[in-house]
Amino acid sequence: MSNSILDDGGDFQTRKVGPDQYEMHIPIPTNDGLVGRECPNAECSPGYFKVKLGTGLTEGQVLAYCPYCRQEGEPNDFTTQAQIDYALSVLKNEVVKGIDKSFQKALGLGSSHKKTYGSGMFKMEMTYKSSKPDYVPRPLEEELRRDIICPNCGLEHAVFGLATWCPDCGKDIFMCHVETEFGVIQKVLSVVDKRREELGARVAGRDIENGLEDVVSVFEAVLKIITIKHLANNGMSHDEISKRLEKIRNSYQNINSAGETFHAQTGLDLFHNTSQDEVETLRTIFEKRHPLTHNLGVVDKKYLERVRTGDTEGREIRVTAQEVEIAIGISKKIISSVYNLCT
Numbered sequence: 001m002s003n004s005i006l007d008d009g010g011d012f013q014t015r016k017v018g019p020d021q022y023e024m025h026i027p028i029p030t031n032d033g034l035v036g037r038e039c040p041n042a043e044c045s046p047g048y049f050k051v052k053l054g055t056g057l058t059e060g061q062v063l064a065y066c067p068y069c070r071q072e073g074e075p076n077d078f079t080t081q082a083q084i085d086y087a088l089s090v091l092k093n094e095v096v097k098g099i100d101k102s103f104q105k106a107l108g109l110g111s112s113h114k115k116t117y118g119s120g121m122f123k124m125e126m127t128y129k130s131s132k133p134d135y136v137p138r139p140l141e142e143e144l145r146r147d148i149i150c151p152n153c154g155l156e157h158a159v160f161g162l163a164t165w166c167p168d169c170g171k172d173i174f175m176c177h178v179e180t181e182f183g184v185i186q187k188v189l190s191v192v193d194k195r196r197e198e199l200g201a202r203v204a205g206r207d208i209e210n211g212l213e214d215v216v217s218v219f220e221a222v223l224k225i226i227t228i229k230h231l232a233n234n235g236m237s238h239d240e241i242s243k244r245l246e247k248i249r250n251s252y253q254n255i256n257s258a259g260e261t262f263h264a265q266t267g268l269d270l271f272h273n274t275s276q277d278e279v280e281t282l283r284t285i286f287e288k289r290h291p292l293t294h295n296l297g298v299v300d301k302k303y304l305e306r307v308r309t310g311d312t313e314g315r316e317i318r319v320t321a322q323e324v325e326i327a328i329g330i331s332k333k334i335i336s337s338v339y340n341l342c343t
């Protein structure tokens with residue numbers, strides 16, 4: 001009788017490689033061909049990303065990188081806990097099935113799982129009830145993600161926040177991530193006319209307002225990241241950087257205070273490559289956001305003091321899709337020139 005618990009072959013290409021050692025290949029299920037990866041550095045946040053196997057470096061990859069913190073390691077070091085748990089539960093089920101089979105064989109039970117001894121008055125029936133394999137949950141993965149293709153090595157991957165590094169070639173692709181962030185807003189803007197036709201002017205108007213809000217959020221988040229990078233490159237400690245960030249608060253949401261704060265933190269001119277006209281245009285468009293967000297689009301006195309656009313108090317402010325597009329263009333210009341300066 002074979003003393004093997006697991007048969008050779010099968011779904012997982014099982015192979016006995018030693019007296020009590022087996023090799024199995026357990027594929028990780030994916031919805032879209034992208035496999036989840038986790039940064040081995042426990043302090044990295046969000047630390048989770050996905051890569052499409054067969055893209056990027058397909059041969060002889062020795063090292064892989066975390067897109068957020070650039071921690072390097074062997075590709076296997078990036079296996080997620082959910083994947084390890086999944087593989088272990090698949091393995092447990094295979095072992096339980098193997099043990100069941102060995103028991104039935106040893107007891108001489110047929111496919112009915114029953115055996116009857118004797119007949120007439122003395123009859124004994126033996127039944128073997130096998131344990132049910134566990135339900136194997138699929139590794140849970142977040143739906144909200146940013147898909148990106150590395151312009152250097154072609155790796156198709158997805159991240160869950162603004163990242164910097166390509167997981168395969170380790171190159172700095174931060175600006176590519178920034179482009180993708182703005183690209184999402186541009187996609188929303190590109191269907192505004194259709195939304196107006198189908199759902200009315202107010203819905204289309206809200207899409208544009210939300211688009212402007214998102215441009216300001218991306219601008220702010222990216223400037224914070226650039227400031228952190230600059231301070232870290234200059235040897236500032238993690239704690240000291242956190243204190244500086246507290247001081248920055250939301251000053252990157254406003255163009256005037258953004259310039260002042262960026263200079264105070266880095267000693268650099270945020271608008272060194274941008275014309276005065278462009279800075280002024282961006283400031284005016286960004287300023288529209290405040291009354292839009294806090295006053296349901298009705299101009300208040302505070303707004304009129306800051307921008308002299310000719311809008312009358314109490315009249316609804318209009319922000320157009322074209323203005324949001326212009327804000328994206330100028331924001332990208334400012335960000336890319338300052339990123340080159342800081343890194």
Ligand SMILES: [Zn+2]
Nearest residue numbers: 039044066069
């Ligand atoms: Zn990391």
Ligand SMILES: [Zn+2]
Nearest residue numbers: 150153166169
């Ligand atoms: Zn790459």
